[in-house]
Amino acid sequence: MTDIGIIGLGNMGGPMAANLSRAGHHVRGFDLSASACVAAAEQGVEIVEAASDVCTGAEVVITMLPSGEHVLDLYRNGGLLEAASPGTLFVDTSTIEVGESRLARDLAVKAGHRALDAPVSGGVVGATAGTLTFMVGGEAADFQNVEPILSVMGKRAVHCGASGAGQATKICNNMILAISMIGVSEAFVLGEALGVSHEALFNVVSTATGQCWALNTNCPVPGPVTTSPANSDFDPGFATALMVKDLGLSQRAADGAGVVTELGKHAHELYVHYSQQGGADRDFSGIINAVRESIEKEARA
Ligand code: NAD
Numbered sequence: 001m002t003d004i005g006i007i008g009l010g011n012m013g014g015p016m017a018a019n020l021s022r023a024g025h026h027v028r029g030f031d032l033s034a035s036a037c038v039a040a041a042e043q044g045v046e047i048v049e050a051a052s053d054v055c056t057g058a059e060v061v062i063t064m065l066p067s068g069e070h071v072l073d074l075y076r077n078g079g080l081l082e083a084a085s086p087g088t089l090f091v092d093t094s095t096i097e098v099g100e101s102r103l104a105r106d107l108a109v110k111a112g113h114r115a116l117d118a119p120v121s122g123g124v125v126g127a128t129a130g131t132l133t134f135m136v137g138g139e140a141a142d143f144q145n146v147e148p149i150l151s152v153m154g155k156r157a158v159h160c161g162a163s164g165a166g167q168a169t170k171i172c173n174n175m176i177l178a179i180s181m182i183g184v185s186e187a188f189v190l191g192e193a194l195g196v197s198h199e200a201l202f203n204v205v206s207t208a209t210g211q212c213w214a215l216n217t218n219c220p221v222p223g224p225v226t227t228s229p230a231n232s233d234f235d236p237g238f239a240t241a242l243m244v245k246d247l248g249l250s251q252r253a254a255d256g257a258g259v260v261t262e263l264g265k266h267a268h269e270l271y272v273h274y275s276q277q278g279g280a281d282r283d284f285s286g287i288i289n290a291v292r293e294s295i296e297k298e299a300r301a
Contacts, residue, residue, distance in 0.1 A: 001024050001025055001026060002025050002026070002059050002060060002149060003025075003026050003028075003057045003058045003059050003060075004020055004025050004026065004027050004028070004058060004059070004060050004061075004062065004149065005027075005028045005030075005054030005055050005056075005058035005060070005061040005062065006020070006027060006028070006029045006030075006045070006054060006061075006062040006063075006064065007029070007030050007031070007051050007054055007061070007062070007063045007064070007065065007074065007080075008031060008063055008064035008065040008066075008070075008094070009029050009030075009031040009033075009036040009037060009039070009040040009045070009064075010033070010036055010064070010066075011124050011127070012064050012093075012120070012123075012124060012127045013029075013031070013036075013062075013064030013065075013093075014036055014039055014040050014043075014127075015124070015127040015128040016062070016064060016093070016127050016132075016153045017029050017040050017043065017045045018040065018043035018044070018045065019127075019130045019152055019153050020149070020152055020153065021043055021045050022043070022044065023152040025149070025152070026046070027044070027045045027046065028045070028046045028047075028048050028053065028054045028056070028058065029045040029046070029047055029048070029054060030047065030048050030049075030050065030051045030053065030054050051074055051078045051079070051080060052078055052079035052080050052082070052083040053083070054080075055080050055083040055084040055085075055088065056083065057085075058084065058085075058088060059088065059089065060088070060089045060090075060091060060146060060149060061080065061084060061088055061089070061090050061091070062091045062092075062093055063090070063091075063092045063093065063094060064093045064094055065092075065094045066094070067094070067096060067245075068094075068096030068097050068100030068101070068104075069100075070094070071092055071096055071100065071104050072100060072103060072104055072107075075090075075104050075107045075108065076107065081107065081108060081111035081113060082111070084111075084113060086112045086113070087112065087113060087114060088113045088114070089114045089115070089116070089142055089145060089146060090104075090108045090113055090114065090115040090116070091115075091116045091118050091146055092104055092115070092116070092117050092118065092119075093118045093119060093120055093134070094119065095119045095120075095167070095170060095171075095245070095249065096117075096119075096167060096249070097167070097249055097252055097253065098164040098167045098168050098171075098249075098253045098256070099164075099252075099253075099256060101117040101137070101163065101164045101166075101167045102163050102164045104117075105117065105138065105163040105164075114138075114139065114142045115138060115142075115163070116136055116137065116138035116139075116142050116143060116146065116163075116166070117136070117137040117138065117163065117164060117165075117166040117167050118134045118135065118136045118137075118146075118150065118157070118166050119134075119135055119167055119170040120132040120133060120134055120135070120154065120170075121133045121135070121170065121173065121174075122154070123237075123238055126154070127153070130152060130153055130155070131154060131155045132153055132154035132155070133154055133155065133156045133157070133158070134150045134153075134154050134156070134158070134166070135158055135160050135165075135166040135169040135170050135173075136150075136157055136158065136159050136160060136165075136166045137160055137161055137162060137163050137164050137165035137166035137167065137168070137169075138162065138163050138166075140159060143157075143159040167249075167253075168253065170246070171246055171249045171250040171253060172250070174243065174247070174250065175246075175247065175250045175261065175264045175267070177213065177214060177243075178243055178246075178247055178264070178267045178268075178271060178284070179263045179264065179267045180212045180214040180215075181214040181218070181220065181284060181285055181287055182267055182270060182287060182291060183214075184212070184214045184215045184219075184220060185220050185285075185287055185288035185291040185292075186291055186295070187201065187205070187210070188201060188220065188221050188288065189288065189291055189292045189295050190295075193295075198221045198223055198224060199223060199224060202215070202219060202221075202223075202224035202225075203224075206224075214285070218237070218238075218283075218285050219285075220286075220287070220288040221288065228285065229282075229283035229285055229286075230283075230285055230286075230288075233282075234279075234282040234283040234285060234286035235282075235283065236281070236282065236283040236284075237283030237284070237285070238283060238284050239280065239281055239282070239283065239284070240271055240274060240275050240279045240280050240281070240282055240283070240284045240286065240287070241275060241280040241281065242284075243271050243284040244268070244271050244272055244275050244280075247264065247267060247268040247271055248268065250264055250268075251264065251265060251268050270287065270290060270291075271284065271287060273290060274287050274289070274290040277290065
């Protein structure tokens, strides 16, 4: 049994804390939201009065927060680093900027602690089922240390390199996903215009060289994959607002590194547009509606 502190008991952090508690770890948790605290307490998490209280006696402190601002603010002003015993392992599982992640690590190390970035993929379903994938950046020895804990919350944890490498890997993955979903959407809309049925296109492409997760698992047209969000008016799934956030992070990281990712940049603009047109809370595969609209507009012009 390990003493674990966790801050951020929302859609992701709540079920992650519940899984840790269910596995027999002593979990202290804190969230600004009273309802998130009540839900976590029902799952065996000991709720404390202040964020810094999760550090009392903790060997590992996990954060699962909306943005880098939240993480850095807590590290700088939340009293966590002061309250933790020397050498505590801070594991930030939020999705934040690569630069912010390295800054958070530096703050923790300067205060005498250890730190890893460990963003996840798998969404709320994966957090609940304990099947997340963790992408981890930081010291290899710290990764090995925390692996047994990550294995309670996920099915796979990969050490991606030095501090920030977990965040970098996550945003590269999501940039591929965003671009491939647009490509799949364009193919279905083109197929419609050329008289090819969704079923025929899916049956061929899903086993041909065009196959990818965006088509095989999260198909943007209803029918071929009965579990894809397209069958339920794009009920997420992975909400467009979160995709916009991750693409924004990838573009800021690209700017910082002096790298131009043309398709990533364009994909970001298209998802922002779809988000502003009412798609923010829809699954990101709803981008097919924006693609169809834009192709039809071009055809009319
Ligand atoms: P969420 O908004 O449901 O949860 C965040 C929680 O943090 C909220 O309950 C909020 O009250 C709490 N919080 C904010 N500031 C706080 C503070 N100072 N002290 C204590 N608690 C504080 O968000 P989420 O969906 O759980 O996402 C969390 C992170 O995981 C984000 O970085 C997101 O990008 C990433 N992520 C989410 C998904 C997903 O499908 N939801 C998938 C992968 C990664």
